[in-house]
Amino acid sequence: MDASDTGLRARLVDVGVELVALEGAQALTLREIARRAGVSHGAPRRYFPTHLELLSAIARRGFAELAAQVATATGDGTAPPREQLTALGRCYLRFALDHRGMYELMFRHDLLESGHLGLRGTSLPLFDGLVELVGRARPGADARIVAGALWANLHGIAQLWGWGSLQLATGADDFTPLLSSALDAHLGAGS
């Protein structure tokens, strides 16, 4: 019933979350997950007809965790929107860099169910929160467009920084100046 259900279904996802943190996304083999869960390689099929569905279930855990961390970072919502957005951006990048394997999985659309309808339920609310904050931080602008561009910027920094490309290109050794530059850009340098 609860998250630490002893059922095989939940155990497989638990094992996957642990494995992706330890060894990265490419280690999430169906057979390896089954092995670590102590069952035969055919067992997962009863709960996840396809490898992609198991991976999607694991990725959903990642989105839930990210949403939880973002919620904590933005606090009770009483802080000025710009402050909340700074905390959100920092939290987003920190998550991506602290959970590289999981973050890679979350955005490896070739590994997830086509359309990944289940994921929309977990990632779109996150985006709606972003839109709301952007709307308050930049009253004049089209909040959805600016929020979309900002999200894309965070995602891009997370990926390129994770690969080392941005360190190489900019010479920076900390992503803070990049994050500040992006936030200033999309939200206005003032406020």
Added chain:
Amino acid sequence: MDASDTGLRARLVDVGVELVALEGAQALTLREIARRAGVSHGAPRRYFPTHLELLSAIARRGFAELAAQVATATGDGTAPPREQLTALGRCYLRFALDHRGMYELMFRHDLLESGHLGLRGTSLPLFDGLVELVGRARPGADARIVAGALWANLHGIAQLWGWGSLQLATGADDFTPLLSSALDAHLGAGS
């Protein structure tokens, strides 16, 4: 000697470039490339000791093509920097969306040689051009940081738009408003 060398090495890369355009990055198996090149599955090994090195050679073609298209888009360099940057951004997104398989391969670092030193030679000059333009468009700012943030933004838009996430989140059906928003943000709405 030239690019259309009849040697197997060049033929394998040719086949790979064609295949990734037709069927996407996941179709680039070593054996399928060998099959389409009309040789046995062991033949590529003489030129590319590892699957990753063959994929890296294919990706290099992509970076070269992107660099060529960017060079065409920015023209002779006499146009105002902001205009050139707009053309560059549009060109970048167009490339990513017109060559999805290749673009995916180019940024699937798990599929490329570790460090991908060969790729640095083709992608860093591209970034240097971006830095130069940003420096002229925003004389006061730290050009490398702003260029890095802008590049990350383009990359993020390319990926999220390619997956349909941004369409879903923002409701837009064309990436132009997102691109404009990003360019205005990083370069200043004025000029």
Added chain:
DNA sequence: GCCAGGCGTAGACAGTGTCTACTCGATGGA
């Protein structure tokens, strides 16, 4: 007591990347 169904096992199958032994043809030296 028995029987049906859910749950997991075990093996087969086609496909993958890598490695190794081999063939075959051309080329160069004596």
Added chain:
DNA sequence: TCCATCGAGTAGACACTGTCTACGCCTGGC
């Protein structure tokens, strides 16, 4: 001219992978 060498590609083995199928086992309801 003959022979040795060497580059280039072949073919098979190996350990993996995801999927599919047939099979047991065990438990709950009648």
